[in-house]
Amino acid sequence: xxxxxxxxxxxxxxxxxxxxxxxxxxxxxxxxxxxxxxxxxxxxxxxxxxxxxxxxxxxxxxxxxxxxxxxxxxxxxxxxxxxxxxxxxxxxxxxxxxxxxxxxxxxxxxxxxxxxxxxxxx
Amino acid sequence: xxxxxxxxxxxxxxxxxxxxxxxxxxxxxxxxxxxxxxxxxxxxxxxxxxxxxxxxxxxxxxxxxxxxxxxxxxxxxxxxxxxxxxxxxxxxxxxxxxxxxxxxxxxxxxxxxxxxxxxxxxxxxxxxxxxxxxxxxxxxxxxxxxxxxxxxxxxxxxxxxxxxxxxxxxxxxxxxxxxxxxxxxxxxxxxxxxxxxxxxxxxxxxxxxxxxxxxxxxxxxxxxxxxxxxxxxxxxxxxxxxxxxxxxxxxxxxxxxxxxxxxxxxxxxxxxxxxxxxxxxxxxxxxxxxxxxxxxxx
Numbered sequence: 263x264x265x266x267x268x269x270x271x272x273x274x275x276x277x278x279x280x281x282x283x284x285x286x287x288x289x290x291x292x293x294x295x296x297x298x299x300x301x302x303x304x305x306x307x308x309x310x311x312x313x314x315x316x317x318x319x320x321x322x323x324x325x326x327x328x329x330x331x332x333x334x335x336x337x338x339x340x341x342x343x344x345x346x347x348x349x350x351x352x353x354x355x356x357x358x359x360x361x362x363x364x365x366x367x368x369x370x371x372x373x374x375x376x377x378x379x380x381x382x383x384x
Numbered sequence: 385x386x387x388x389x390x391x392x393x394x395x396x397x398x399x400x401x402x403x404x405x406x407x408x409x410x411x412x413x414x415x416x417x418x419x420x421x422x423x424x425x426x427x428x429x430x431x432x433x434x435x436x437x438x439x440x441x442x443x444x445x446x447x448x449x450x451x452x453x454x455x456x457x458x459x460x461x462x463x464x465x466x467x468x469x470x471x472x473x474x475x476x477x478x479x480x481x482x483x484x485x486x487x488x489x490x491x492x493x494x495x496x497x498x499x500x501x502x503x504x505x506x507x508x509x510x511x512x513x514x515x516x517x518x519x520x521x522x523x524x525x526x527x528x529x530x531x532x533x534x535x536x537x538x539x540x541x542x543x544x545x546x547x548x549x550x551x552x553x554x555x556x557x558x559x560x561x562x563x564x565x566x567x568x569x570x571x572x573x574x575x576x577x578x579x580x581x582x583x584x585x586x587x588x589x590x591x592x593x594x595x596x597x598x599x600x601x602x603x604x605x606x607x608x609x610x611x612x613x614x615x616x617x618x619x620x621x622x623x624x625x626x627x628x629x630x631x632x633x634x635x636x637x638x639x640x641x642x643x644x645x646x647x648x649x650x651x652x653x654x655x656x657x658x659x660x661x662x663x664x665x666x667x668x669x670x671x672x673x674x675x676x677x678x679x680x681x682x
Contacts, residue, residue, distance in 0.1 A: 299414065300421040307445070317447030322414040323459035344420035345413065
């Protein structure tokens, strides 16, 4: 479903902005090796064909912000053909944060789902 | 490298106008890395593909310059700058601006920087003057140009490292990645761009000026610290170690006993003044370093 109405796009954008940090943290934590930005963006795109995620360019500032708060670590390695690449891997603190955020997400999801099903009116 | 990528980077830079110069540099590096990698892989999968057409799709999914710029600006507003970690600001000075300096974490960072600057100043100065004179001397030989290029690149690297130190201890936002150079220029074009870039030369100027500045910072700070500590310790020096204030030939002069509380208070006062001086110098130096080490946004 690709939202075309302006208010739908706004809703989608706000939802994505709220979950981007959790999604990125999870993607990086599951990788067996450090990943660079393009790989992460590709992986997210592949898994979100029905859900329009945010623009790939908007993922990078989130990665930097996660690094700045100590949840991700990064190293820069030169590449043969282009500019150097920044490889991200999850930090210890990041794993702890991911567990906590997953719990928060599940609570939130459960709450929204139950509101949508209307259990509060029974 | 591709013309269209360069065009995109220029547009992104324009869209980022008003953001912190260091953020601009980060955003440009990210975009350059992503677009180049994406184009490379697209061409590897479909060798016959026209680069222009492939880039259109790639840029479409990466986001328009304005969108990407907005994401960086938003993140910049949300991310605390170095040392401004919320937990550390609990001791926010209340009312009294004079004693407030004691609770400001940047004071101690500045103090550290003032003491460190003599060592880094000597190193930077030696590196810059040696590099400049060897470059000038070797220019008539074949190895002259590669040597000059290596030296100029090293100056930019040192500028980046100095920026990291300044962000860490003085708290001024500085670049986290090097500046981007167009990659379609070739060896000679790249060299000309390096020589023609204002930041290359202002970084070298910074390295040279860092020696006199470092000597000044170090001397002023050490003198003030020593003076305040000796004033605070005056009663102990007088009565425990019998250490006079002035000694000439066979005459030793001591301060009268009633003046001791005043002297000690004066010592504490001077210590706090020292912290103000260190923090003030640190702020000035951070602003000055940003002018010389960071490329100006348009």
